[in-house]
Amino acid sequence: MFKQQNSIDFSLPNWIYEFAKDKSFIKDVEDRMSFVIEASRRNVVENTGGPFAAAIFEIESGKLISLGVNLVTTQGSSILHAEMVAIAIAQKKLGSYDLGGKGIEKHELVASTEPCAMCFGAIPWSGVQQIITAAKDSDARSIGFDEGPKVKDWREALSDRKINVISDIQRDKACQVLNEYSQAGGKIYNSRERS
Amino acid sequence: MFKQQNSIDFSLPNWIYEFAKDKSFIKDVEDRMSFVIEASRRNVVENTGGPFAAAIFEIESGKLISLGVNLVTTQGSSILHAEMVAIAIAQKKLGSYDLGGKGIEKHELVASTEPCAMCFGAIPWSGVQQIITAAKDSDARSIGFDEGPKVKDWREALSDRKINVISDIQRDKACQVLNEYSQAGGKIYNSRERS
Numbered sequence: 001m002f003k004q005q006n007s008i009d010f011s012l013p014n015w016i017y018e019f020a021k022d023k024s025f026i027k028d029v030e031d032r033m034s035f036v037i038e039a040s041r042r043n044v045v046e047n048t049g050g051p052f053a054a055a056i057f058e059i060e061s062g063k064l065i066s067l068g069v070n071l072v073t074t075q076g077s078s079i080l081h082a083e084m085v086a087i088a089i090a091q092k093k094l095g096s097y098d099l100g101g102k103g104i105e106k107h108e109l110v111a112s113t114e115p116c117a118m119c120f121g122a123i124p125w126s127g128v129q130q131i132i133t134a135a136k137d138s139d140a141r142s143i144g145f146d147e148g149p150k151v152k153d154w155r156e157a158l159s160d161r162k163i164n165v166i167s168d169i170q171r172d173k174a175c176q177v178l179n180e181y182s183q184a185g186g187k188i189y190n191s192r193e194r195s
Numbered sequence: 196m197f198k199q200q201n202s203i204d205f206s207l208p209n210w211i212y213e214f215a216k217d218k219s220f221i222k223d224v225e226d227r228m229s230f231v232i233e234a235s236r237r238n239v240v241e242n243t244g245g246p247f248a249a250a251i252f253e254i255e256s257g258k259l260i261s262l263g264v265n266l267v268t269t270q271g272s273s274i275l276h277a278e279m280v281a282i283a284i285a286q287k288k289l290g291s292y293d294l295g296g297k298g299i300e301k302h303e304l305v306a307s308t309e310p311c312a313m314c315f316g317a318i319p320w321s322g323v324q325q326i327i328t329a330a331k332d333s334d335a336r337s338i339g340f341d342e343g344p345k346v347k348d349w350r351e352a353l354s355d356r357k358i359n360v361i362s363d364i365q366r367d368k369a370c371q372v373l374n375e376y377s378q379a380g381g382k383i384y385n386s387r388e389r390s
Binding site for chain 1: 319
């Protein structure tokens with residue numbers, strides 16, 4: 001008999017609760033990114049996943065809604081990129097699959113690295129109205145991560161959907177974390193070999 | 196104080212367990228697709244989500260690994276497309292974020308409609324080595340669903356990564372479900388208005 005699992009359950013690392021608990025509001029955009037990059041570093045140090053983090057904030061107030069980190073290797077799921085985790089938790093918290101719904105504050109996704117093909121595709125569905133990134137996708141590629149087949153003009157594709165894109169906020173700091181991960185021999189998971 | 200949620204939990208509808216329990220192996224590809232399309236119809240009839248379903252099978256044996264349905268509106272999460280659900284459950288079951296890992300059987304994703312931009316991006320990370328689809332993305336668009344910004348040559352992009360693409364298996368049958376959903380006034384969730 002086939003047993004279809006009737007739930008999907010993933011755990012976030014224990015450190016994340018303490019890490020975020022004093023950060024109800026972060027006013028300044030640079031500080032929001034520092035917080036996210038620090039979470040990506042912590043994820044490496046704690047050995048709880050890849051060197052990526054992302055958070056959802058209210059754009060205007062800087063209210064923190066969710067913090068996600070990459071959990072691919074530790075939770076055994078290829079869909080658990082930091083952005084997907086942050087989006088899933090934020091939507092659960094707000095009780096809506098649309099973070100851009102009428103009558104609610106506008107939300108942004110702050111991510112330590114530009115999105116891969118999957119996370120890029122997830123952004124329009126999430127309802128966020130702004131994304132802010134630090135490291136470039138080329139920086140992730142340079143340590144061996146594959147960003148997947150994204151449309152070349154992905155920033156324009158988001159802008160066309162009224163999603164504002166802000167790039168290169170503290171890129172160097174995010175790259176440092178990527179490089180530290182790589183130098184420490186962190187797992188570079190990928191899709192199949194291409195040839 | 197900010198409370199970071201420490202888990203991600205989603206439930207699948209109750210009917211799905213009974214629906215799949217006699218389907219340990221499905222040898223024939225057409226029958227695999229019939230099973231998936233029937234699940235998409237059931238998801239509409241039961242009012243548990245959008246008109247989409249997807250399953251992971253072992254390619255050779257036809258062993259069913261997981262069945263996913265679209266849960267966006269009922270679980271309040273924009274990432275819960277049928278393909279993402281099927282991938283997440285299959286990886287959990289096999290205990291690996293890579294369904295194409297060495298020493299395990301090859302897996303395929305059978306989906307009632309061609310993937311949106313997010314699910315397309317998720318496919319290479321999942322480790323499946325074949326995708327089989329019924330309805331075209333244009334069929335989903337024709338009832339108002341937005342498939343998002345995908346690379347134009349998305350089939351080739353998958354082939355380049357050694358993922359075999361088989362299209363148009365029982366397209367008409369899958370389109371029937373899409374049309375029934377639309378005619379019954381089913382919710383067409385989307386990204387923000389573009390203009």
